[in-house]
Amino acid sequence: MLVFEKSRAGRGMSMLPACDVEIKKPSEKDARQKELHLPQMSENDLSRHYTELAKKSHGVNDGFYPLGSCTMKYNPKINEDMAALPGFTQIHPLQPEHSVQGCLEVLKKSEEYLCEITGMDGMTFQPAAGAHGEFTGLMLIKAYHESRGDEKRTKIIVPDSAHGTNPASAAMAGYKVVSIASAPDGGVDLEGLKAACGEDTAGLMLTNPNTVGLFDKNILKITEIVHECGGLCYYDGANLNAVMGTVRPGDMGFDVIHLNLHKTFSTPHGGGGPGSGPVGCKSMLLQFLPSYRVVEKEGALAMEKAEHSIGEMKEFYGNFLVVVKALTYLMTLGKEGIPEASQNAVLNANYMMNKLKDLYTMAYDEVCMHEFVMSLEDLKKKAGVSAMDIAKGLLDNGIHPPTMYFPLIVHEALMVEPTETESKEVLDHAIEVFRKLYNDALENPESLLQAPVTTPVTRMDEVEAARHPVLKYEFES
Amino acid sequence: MLVFEKSRAGRGMSMLPACDVEIKKPSEKDARQKELHLPQMSENDLSRHYTELAKKSHGVNDGFYPLGSCTMKYNPKINEDMAALPGFTQIHPLQPEHSVQGCLEVLKKSEEYLCEITGMDGMTFQPAAGAHGEFTGLMLIKAYHESRGDEKRTKIIVPDSAHGTNPASAAMAGYKVVSIASAPDGGVDLEGLKAACGEDTAGLMLTNPNTVGLFDKNILKITEIVHECGGLCYYDGANLNAVMGTVRPGDMGFDVIHLNLHKTFSTPHGGGGPGSGPVGCKSMLLQFLPSYRVVEKEGALAMEKAEHSIGEMKEFYGNFLVVVKALTYLMTLGKEGIPEASQNAVLNANYMMNKLKDLYTMAYDEVCMHEFVMSLEDLKKKAGVSAMDIAKGLLDNGIHPPTMYFPLIVHEALMVEPTETESKEVLDHAIEVFRKLYNDALENPESLLQAPVTTPVTRMDEVEAARHPVLKYEFES
Amino acid sequence: MGSYVPNTLEERQEMLKEIGYNSIDDLFAHIPEEVKIKGGLNIPEGKSELEVRREMENIASKNQVFKTIFRGAGAYRHFIPSIVNSVISKENLLTAYTPYQAEISQGILQSIFEYQTMICDLTGMDVSNACVYDGAEAAAEGVAMCQERKRKKAFISAAILPDAMSTIKTYCHGNGMEIVEIPEKDGVTDLDYLKEHIDDKTACVYIQHPNYYGNLEDAQAIGEVAHGAGAKYIMGVNPISLGIIKTPAEYGADVAVGDGQPLGLPLGFGGPYLGFMAATEGMMRKLPGRIVGQTEDHNGKIGYVLTLQAREQHIRREKASSNICSNQALCALAVGVYMSAMGSEGIKEAALQSTSKAHYLAAELDKIGFKVENKGEFFHEFVTVSEKCPCEALKALEEHGILGGYPLGNHRVLWCCTEMNTKEEMDEVVRILKEV
Amino acid sequence: MGSYVPNTLEERQEMLKEIGYNSIDDLFAHIPEEVKIKGGLNIPEGKSELEVRREMENIASKNQVFKTIFRGAGAYRHFIPSIVNSVISKENLLTAYTPYQAEISQGILQSIFEYQTMICDLTGMDVSNACVYDGAEAAAEGVAMCQERKRKKAFISAAILPDAMSTIKTYCHGNGMEIVEIPEKDGVTDLDYLKEHIDDKTACVYIQHPNYYGNLEDAQAIGEVAHGAGAKYIMGVNPISLGIIKTPAEYGADVAVGDGQPLGLPLGFGGPYLGFMAATEGMMRKLPGRIVGQTEDHNGKIGYVLTLQAREQHIRREKASSNICSNQALCALAVGVYMSAMGSEGIKEAALQSTSKAHYLAAELDKIGFKVENKGEFFHEFVTVSEKCPCEALKALEEHGILGGYPLGNHRVLWCCTEMNTKEEMDEVVRILKEV
Incomplete structure (x- = not known):
């Protein structure tokens, strides 16, 4: 039942005292005319409403x-506690600098950690999410070429295995997208790349390890090819959890990177956000960064604007409280913990892959990084059970499904990323469930076509939802 | 699965830094020999363990x-926030007085509110729960008689409808319990009381409204009879939610009272505690109070011990953080809110009772206070369905059962207390469920004998549990 | 060193052995040696929870928490009911991903559907998305969604939040739209300038209402000018103000955007906040970001799903209406709880008290030489101008634990009041300022 | 006025009408007029949430929060992992009643069963109850449960927490047991006195270990004396110390009690804390309070229930082993989370660091004239004696945000260290004291 259906005229909670100054109302000309229909609830009813909604949700x-x-790793409790400190939550973004030295220290320390981890020279925390970071990074590339009067660079090269945000971000930055096909091994096809590169190339956007979970062995060659034609290399940090502490994008030849603090650095996804997508870059791009960077000045921390800033990407300094959570995590893991996390993410993925590959067809049968992709094309042909059906079968077993139908270059794809915070028992149990579902698919496909049956609702009619959109509750009055 | 079964040797969380001083171990003679078997868990596994347990629990x-x-009313969120303020949680109980003025103010303000509500002259917050308060109150009565050299008063009169804690507390205080039968109308039988009273009477313990939910119309007469024989009157505050703001125990002739802050004043029950059972008394008993009272001295608040204190009932000053929650509630409701709460508790109870009484037999068919008692004796005879079976049927309908088989003077009793924080819709739904179950009992009794079927476990074998007690997990080593 | 990896060294070895490897290094063997880090990362060693807590608390203590705040300028301290944080701390909601798997995400999806409904109710618009990053970014997305093949010019009022102006410019530098700043005149948008310069290449007109200086614009007239030129009309609004001030719909806007921070989100040194976006029915498919719709499951049970995904990046890639993927979902949840807890009456009251207190403070400051610049109606912000630089005055307030208004240059201060400010506090400000 | 009543005035009227009444007063008509309050309660009017929050925060701010604490004496500041509060804030656990309805209380029941197991593991005893109010009350209940028809005398060491001594006396004044205080000699229980006075009327001997002064007692020997006289042996123990110090079982105790506060509960100005009680198998049915046992449901599924209820007040009334009803369940949950988060190694480490730091501080204080009185082994508390009154010294520490030891009279101070105290802090104490 919607909260509006639980609302009763005249109910409510007592939040504010009576006004202690003379009441000033807006003039008739600017006074609101339409009545409001916000819920009128007792606290008990409201609280139970959200208890109910929480029960119909599923988190890590x-x-x-x-x-x-998506790197759905465990979200440590201390992160939440630290981000809830009044010394962070109650700070106005426009307080005088001397009164926000703690906030500036958070940004400075986070930048130091993350620049060292990525091999970058500086970082902005303004971008609010990964896609926002991509757009920011591309605007830096754009500013770079413009600053050199290099106006002809109008294209961004994006492999066909990329996340959808990559081409979308390039388009937002005003670039034409050149999509290049992947090599049979899932990596960048060097010849294709060379052919695409030219004096109109602004840059390349790459995820490495790529979206099929493989580290591109030609990585140095790739960035070299792009640099040779005058383009810059953008690193999509979505998969950093696979390699942090082992390799650094900066050392692989990348000039710009965005990170997803809500993936790699353990801040929760919150049902879709807030995330945080800081963007790091090499020194020649620092002058273009948006927002402020924190610098030391006369023994105190200060905020400094870049000389040729691309301008703001949003208000203030980014999703600051999310950065607090990530810094807490960085300080906790530190020098040894960062590589330990990625090593175990990779181990867990390879363990699961190897324990499933006799049944499920792996898109690429080699060592994977922190995730692997299976193709259910065969199974679909054999049994009429799709990747979607297996995914829904997992729901009935208390396991959140892998990413479905991505990357687009693998048919009937299921993309599995266990992360390092899962134990062997959890993996063994999941392996067992996956194997059982495979057998179910062969022996009793109908059971999967009907799945899920244990969830609050069964499969939804998405076509109808899009065809006749009902996007809000209609009030009677 | 128990947490111990999820434990794996060598796992764990990193809580403490290395020791920064020389390690000092106890000598061999006093060194622990037996190995510890506490869980070894990752934070993710531990966190999910308690998520699981929470899902198998049911709260207000x-x-x-x-x-x-039990007065399971809504527990306001602000109460929890206030009790979590570092300015309360991080205060050592033995800090100098000038550094705990805020804590003392909490105790002082709470005493002022509660003394006015109960009509008492002073209060101690040391008792940790209702039963602890009862024992405290009886020790005050004992001290009173002893201080007068009145050694012959060895008996406490308790109606047979009383909570089990009443006679148990009297026994702990070294009193012999004189149980008096209730009158047919559920109230105190005046003649029986008179007969029981004598020069060996230390006092009377009474709940009013009583445990069948009725206000004793003879209340002034009752306390007068006890006083006349030289006894004192103890008020069990369990049912204060019915009358606060309308009558005061002090005005009814009671000399001592305990309150249940976790019932009447909205602090949560926590799965069985912590509660708080402050004890208030009339002025002649103040000199015997345990712990400290807060007084004003030279413009500051100070702690003062009673001259002839009965001694401590426990450490320090009681469940202080629970008192913080109750004070938050008291301040929120205030002068008009306190009677409003009790009026609506009574209204809700009468509403439900009247909507059920055509089907269910009410133990006493008159205006009830904040709760009412039904007897399912008839139904049991007719259909073989007991109070227990109806209770279990409620579980399958998402409703927590009423108190079963209490008070003892009503057979097959179900005691229903809706509280004021439930809306008409909630009551109407519950009424519907109760009526449905009644019909089920007649038409399909088997369905109730098997209930519940939707819960994590079905009915438990309690006999076996008590006969062959398994009270802990047995480790293998 | 802290670690969230459950498996012990032995278990890792066991797992490796089971899948035919000797060491973890084997799994990284295919990575070219020359890019591998030599000698480890140059960052501090990991720390125990006790140390991390101690260090973070120490860092937080270096910030000054003001008990009393009269500063807004884009971030507003309103009352946040306890129930808001209680709800958003629920881990099933906190630790979930974007609700792609509708069957186990009905709670989150329903909360977004409710949020969309409330935003529509508040703004009077037909449709709302599930939120974007913040108010400034919402403004930029709003301008972008009005772009048409033959209309690539956007008129932006100069009297808007500076960060919003800058963000719009950044986005437009990306998507190729031309920005024309409509100058400010007497604290409001210069309507004459707009009338004079608007043309048939104009995609949209954007104003903020109340504007950066707290003033109400002649919002109806501006909309008429925009529509007269065939352009869309976008209003950036303060959501609390909508409790008592005309809705964007009532002023004739096609798109309404704003920052949801005043609706239950803490100041948090600037974020996370939330950008809300609502539009007329006709612009529904141009909205960026997630949208939740109602539908039925296979058994006919009502439920909710992410819908109209054909607009989005994961389907349309470079042809998407925006690249947005993660948004500020948990903030939208907080906003939903806030609006439910306050209710219609609560929001109205917050609005009324905010503006009433601002008018009281403005009058009092005016009396002591901080002359109020605002000429027409203002909501809960206003600008004072004084002969002397206000730096001394603001410093004096700071020393009393009061964050005064936001200095605009050397003589002007932008003040803000909300329902959190008491008369007593305001009288204290006046007393302190008199003494300076 | 704040209110948590959902029903509006109209709804109340409607409900009254439905059941045949005109007004709420009708429902109270049977209450004698002469006892009714005239003119309402004399308490302040109700307040909005904003006002209540403001006032309570203001009250809390009148307390001084010490960053550094060297005071114990019954309440100890140990590290509390973040996960502890995260778990006990879960509302299904927080807002539930005592788990009488086992079918919907398996989570709470299992958590208690786990708690009981951990307490048994920590103390080495056979059975544990589900907790009582706190350490002092647990001691009093422990003494009471040893009473036998012909044994009504209890020997109590004078070297225990004063509140525990007082509580034992109060309880014994109620139940009629005679208390004999065993004097303290050189900071420990006078064994010779006990040997001399114990007799066949003695029900039990109670000591605290480590005792009030931090000293380890000759616990083995005391137990042998007790048992030699046919009496029960009760030890009050600090649970953290059990990480490294012999268990009560190893010393031969029949009953072990203590305060669980060090295991994850905040100082909280003295409560809520938790009293744990464990005993040998033979004394199982004498334990007061709740006990959870494992059993099966009708389908053979393992589950948990409240058991051995024949001991309890709601069944046995005046013949119950105790009157306890509500206990400190949520605190027991916190203790369970704490012990799981710390694990065996964590508890050992906390114990080891606490004692190591206490020995460091003792040595340093001894050097500067605060002579350490403790003669034998001590755990994490110790007593210094100085010629001058320590009041000046403690005040100086206070001014630096340090809560020093607890003054015992005019020359002695009882100090405490835990793993929370750093060497740096201790060196600062010494530096400050030198200057006084």
Whole structure:
């Protein structure tokens, strides 16, 4: 039942005292005319409403969540406590600098950690999410070429295995997208790349390890090819959890990177956000960064604007409280913990892959990084059970499904990312469920076509939802 | 699965830094020999363990909880926030007085509010729960008689409808319990009381409204009879939610009272505690109070011990953080809110009772206070369905059962206390469910004998549990 | 060192052995040696929870928490009911991903559907998306969604939040739209300038209402000018103000955007906040970001799903209406809880008290030489101008634990009041300022 | 006025009408007029949430929060992992009643069963109850449960927490047991006195270990004396110390009690804390309070229930082993989370660091004239004696945000260290004291 259906005229909670100054109302000309229909609830009813909604939701805390390319790792409790400190939550973004030295220290320390981890020279925390970071990074590339009077660079090269945000971000930055096909091994096809590169190339956007979970062995060659034609290299940090502490994008030849603090650095996804997508870059791009960077000045921390800033990407300094959570995590893991996390993410993925590959067809049968992609094309042909059906079968077993139908270059794809915070028992249990579902698919396909049956609702009619959109509750009056 | 079964040797969380001083171990003679078997868990596994346990629990926040005599009202969120303020949680109980003025103010303000509500002259917050308060109150009565050299008063009169804690507390205080039968109308039988009273009477313990939910119309007469024989009158505050703001125990002739802050004043029950059972008394008993009272001295607040204190009932000053929650509630409701709460508790109870009484037999068919008692004796005879079976049927409908088989003077009793924080819709739904179950009992009794079927476990074998007690997990080593 | 990896060294070895490897290094063997880090990362060693807590608390203590705040300028301290944080701390909601798997995400989806309804109710618009990053970014997305093949010019009022102006410019530098700043005149948008310069290449006109200086614009007239030229009309609004001030719909806007921070989100040194976006029915498919719709499951049970995904990046890639993927979902949840807890009456009251207190403070400051610049109606912000630089005055307030208004240059201060400010506090400000 | 009543005035009227009444007063008509309050309660009017929050925060701010604490004496500041509060804030656990309805209380029941197991593991005893109010009350209940028809005398060491001594006396004044205080000699229980006075009327001997002064007692020997006289042996123990110090079982105790506060509960100005009680198998049915046992449901599924209820007040009334009803369940949950988060190694480490730091501080204080009185082994508390009154010294520490030891009279101070105290802090104490 919607909160509006639970609302009763005249109910409510007592939040504010009576006004202690003379009441000033807006003039008739500017006074609101339409009545408001916000819920009128007792606190008990409202609280129970959200208790109910929470019961119909599923988070990492409820169980295994191997959602490929999303890095659904455990969200440590201390992160939340630190981000809830009044010394952070109650700070106005426009307080005088001397009164926000703690906030500036958070940004400075986070930049130091993350620049060292990525091999970059500086970083902005303004971008609010990964896609926002991509757009920011591309605007830096744009500013770079413009600053050199290099106006002809109008194209961004994007592999066909990329996340949809990559081409979308390039388009927002006003670039034409050149899509290049992947090599049979899932990596960048060097010849294709060379052919695409030219004096109109602004840059390349790459995810490495790529979206099929493989580290591109030609990585140095790739960035070299792009640099040779005058383009810059953009690193999509979505998969950093696979390699942090082992390799650094900066050392692989990348000039700009965005990170997803809500993936790699353990801040929760919150049902879709807020995330944080800081963008790091090499020194020649620092002058273009948006927002402020924190610098030391006369023994105190100060905010400094870049000389040729691309301008703001949003208000203030980014999703600051999310950065607090990530810094807490960085300080906790530190020098040894960062590589330990990625090593175990990779181990867990390879363990699961190897324990499933006799049944499920792996898109690429080699060592994977932190995630792997299976193709259910065969199974679909054999049994009429699709990747979607297997995914829905997992729901009935308390496991969140892998990412479905991505990357687009693999048919009937399921992309599995266990993360390092899952134990062997959890993986073994999931392996067992996956194997059982495979057998179910062969022996009793109908059971999967009907799945899920244990969830609050069964499969939804998405076509109808899009065809006749009902996007809000209609009030009677 | 128990947490111990999820434990794996070598796992764990990193809580403490290395020791920064020389390590000092106890000598061999006093060194622990037996190995510890505490869980070894990752934070993710531990966190999910308790997520699981929480899912197998049911609180007020999950739905209607009409548990008679327990006053399961809504627990406001602001109470929890206030009790979590570092300015309260991080205060050592033995700090100098000038550094705990805020804590003392909490105790002082709470005493002022509660003394006015109960009509008492002073209060101690040391008792940790209702039963602890009862024992405290009886020790005050004992001290009173002893201080007068009145050694012959060895008996406490308790009606047979009383909570079990009443006679148990009297026994702990070294009193012999004189149980008096209730009058047919559920109240105190005046003649029986007179007969029981004598020069060996230390006092009377009474709940009013009583445990069948009725206000004793003879209340002034009752306390007068006890006083006349030289006894004191103890008020069990369990049912204060019915009358606060309308009558005051002090005005009814009571000399001592305990309150249940976790019932009447909205602090949560926590799965069985912590509660808080402050004890208030009339002026002649103040000199015997345990712990400290807060007084004003030279413009500051100070702690003062009673001259002839009965001694401590526990450490320090009681469940202080629970008192913080109750004070938050008291301040929120205030002068008009306190009677409003009790009026609506009574209205809700009468509403439900009247909507059920054509089907269910009410133990006393008159205006009830904040709760009412039904007897299912007839139904049991007719259909073989007991109070227990109806209770279990409620579980399958998402409603917490009423208190079962209490008070003892009503057979097959179900005692329903809706509280004031439930809306008409919630009551109407519950009424519907109760009526449906009644019909089920007649038409399909088997369905109730098997209930519940939707819960994590079905009915438990309690006999076996008590006969062959398994009270802990047995480790293998 | 802290670690969230459950498996012990032995278990890792066991797992490796089971899948035919000797060491973890084997799994990284295919990575070219020359890019591998030599000698480890140059960052501090990991720390125990006790140390991290101690260090973070120490860092937080270096910030000054003001008990009393009269500063807004884009971030507003309103009352946040306890129930808001209680709800958003629920881990099933906090630790979930974007609700792609509708069957186990009905709680989150329903909360977004409710949020969309409330935003529509508040703004009077037909449709709302599930939120974007913040008010400034919502403004930029709003301008972008009005772009048409033959209309690539956007008129932006100069009297808007500077960060919003800058963000719009950044986005437009990306998507190729031309920005024309409509100058400010007497604290409001210069309507004459707009009338004079608007043309048939104009995609949209954007104003903020109340504007950066707290003033109400002649919002109806501006909309008429925009529509007269065939352009869309976008209003950036303060959501609290909508409790008592005309809705964008009532002023004739096609798109309404704003920052949801005043609706239950803490100041948090600037974020996370939330950008809300609502539009007329006709612009529904141009909205960026997630949208939740109602539908039925296979058994006919009502439920909710992410819908109209054909607009989005994961389907349309470079042809998407925006690249947005993660938004500020948990903030939208907080906003939903806030609006439910306050209710219609609560929001109205917050609005009424905010503006009433601002008018009281303005009058009092005016009396002591901080002359109020605002000429027409203003909501809960206003600008004072004084002969002397206000730096001394603001410093004096700071020393009393009061964050005064936001200095605009050397003589002007932008003040803000909300329902959190008491008369007592305001009288204290006046007393302190008199003494300076 | 704040209110948590959902029903509006109209709804109340409607409900009254439906059941045949005109007004709420009708429902109270049977209450004698002469006892009714005239003119309402004399308490302040109700307040909005904003006002209540403001006032309570203001009250809390009148307390001084010490960053550094060297005071114990019954309340100890140990590290509390973040996960502890995260778990006990879950509302299904927080807002539930005592788990009488086992079918919907398996989570709470299992958590208690786990708690009981951990307490048994920590103390080495056979059975544990589900907790009582706190350490002092647990001691009093422990003494009471040893009473036998012909044994009504209890020997109590004078070297225990004063509140525990007082509580034991109060309880014994109620139940009629005679208390004999065993004097303290050189900071420990006078064994010779006990040997001399114990007799066949003695029900039990109670000591605290480590005792009030931090000293380890000759616990083995005391137990042998007790048992030699046919009496029960009760030990009050600090649970953290059990990480490294012999268990009560190893010393031969029949009953072990203590305060669980060090295991994850905040100082909280003295409560809520938790009293744990464990005993040998033979004394199982004498334990007061709730006990959870494992059993099966009708389908053979393992589950948990409240058991051995024949001991309890709601069944046995005046013949119950105790009157306890509500206990400190949520605190027991916190203790369970704490012990799981710390694990065996964590508890050992906390114990080891606490004692190591106490020995460091003792040595340093001894050097500067605060002579350490403790003669034998001590755990994490110790007593210094100085010629001058320590009041000046403690005040100086206070001014630096340090809560020093607890003054015992005019020359002695009882100090405490835990893993929370750094060497740096201790060196600062010494530096400050030197200057006084």
